[in-house]
Amino acid sequence: MTTERLRDLIETTPGELPPLTVELVRDLDIAEHLAIADVAALTGLSAHTLRYYERIGLVDVARDASGRRVYDRDAVGRVVFITRLRDSDMPIASIARYVELVKQGPDTEAERLALLEAHRADMLVRLRDLQAALAVVDYKITTYGGACGG
Amino acid sequence: MTTERLRDLIETTPGELPPLTVELVRDLDIAEHLAIADVAALTGLSAHTLRYYERIGLVDVARDASGRRVYDRDAVGRVVFITRLRDSDMPIASIARYVELVKQGPDTEAERLALLEAHRADMLVRLRDLQAALAVVDYKITTYGGACGG
DNA sequence: GTAGGACTTCGAGTGCGGTCGAAGGCAAGC
DNA sequence: GCTTGCCTTCGACCGCACTCGAAGTCCTAC
Numbered sequence: 001m002t003t004e005r006l007r008d009l010i011e012t013t014p015g016e017l018p019p020l021t022v023e024l025v026r027d028l029d030i031a032e033h034l035a036i037a038d039v040a041a042l043t044g045l046s047a048h049t050l051r052y053y054e055r056i057g058l059v060d061v062a063r064d065a066s067g068r069r070v071y072d073r074d075a076v077g078r079v080v081f082i083t084r085l086r087d088s089d090m091p092i093a094s095i096a097r098y099v100e101l102v103k104q105g106p107d108t109e110a111e112r113l114a115l116l117e118a119h120r121a122d123m124l125v126r127l128r129d130l131q132a133a134l135a136v137v138d139y140k141i142t143t144y145g146g147a148c149g150g
Numbered sequence: 151m152t153t154e155r156l157r158d159l160i161e162t163t164p165g166e167l168p169p170l171t172v173e174l175v176r177d178l179d180i181a182e183h184l185a186i187a188d189v190a191a192l193t194g195l196s197a198h199t200l201r202y203y204e205r206i207g208l209v210d211v212a213r214d215a216s217g218r219r220v221y222d223r224d225a226v227g228r229v230v231f232i233t234r235l236r237d238s239d240m241p242i243a244s245i246a247r248y249v250e251l252v253k254q255g256p257d258t259e260a261e262r263l264a265l266l267e268a269h270r271a272d273m274l275v276r277l278r279d280l281q282a283a284l285a286v287v288d289y290k291i292t293t294y295g296g297a298c299g300g
Numbered sequence: 301g302t303a304g305g306a307c308t309t310c311g312a313g314t315g316c317g318g319t320c321g322a323a324g325g326c327a328a329g330c
Numbered sequence: 331g332c333t334t335g336c337c338t339t340c341g342a343c344c345g346c347a348c349t350c351g352a353a354g355t356c357c358t359a360c
Contacts, residue, residue, distance in 0.1 A: 035307085068306090
């Protein structure tokens, strides 16, 4: 059972899984077809969340004969990609827009690019904010407990 | 009117204000007492949000004879500090806890430090996530419109 | 054949962080 | 003295991203 092999692989991997990438998924997924629980284990998302992502149109997932979800390599890759974008606080609405554009075909490449570049700009701002806040916190930590400013 | 001087200063500053720091606030605030609109202009928060922060106990703000909020240098500094933490996604609850500890006096320094260090660790994780996502997006942008993975 | 557990759909609920609107107060300028 | 406009309090509401529960289905193991 490929599903069990995957489960073993996940459970026997010492420590944390390395950060998941689309490339890694291609290598890792011996199984062509994964159940929702496997994808959940693989990505760290809950089955609830995976169903939610499908419901709002972020991924299309096939069904087996008895109606259960079957994630193929492509679907898993898509979920991993979405997870990366979510980890960077890209709003679901933007991700949905992006996915929509991909579905519409190659004519939409310019808009896709614009979307990604806008998000990239956001990320840079967030990076800067984070670094500024880190500096403030580090200052607080080194001056340890000073009450100034809060 | 010091308030008007501040407003002028904000409005005549070419381009964006530099990132606000507690130190900057000390230099900038010619006025000892600022109205809520001034603090809003200064910090970029809305007056609504400033009232909200006060409501939930993040800042104490004095009142004048007719009941209006009067922000002194200290209060402004606190707001700026809070804003920095919020910009780094520190949850309001943690900020509230920190503020609470400061109020309780110097005995709480160890817990304050622990709080800041925990947050610092979170920030480093977020930094890493952001950088990973940035790499993914940059890859997408350079390979421009490839459909793989989403 | 039946108990268990993972799955299905659907809609409702949660937590966070604001955001808004209503109803009224007060001070300045015309 | 009246309009303008910023201020006050209060509670209700919003958007986002899940998260959960109910009720039912299906496969597996015993």
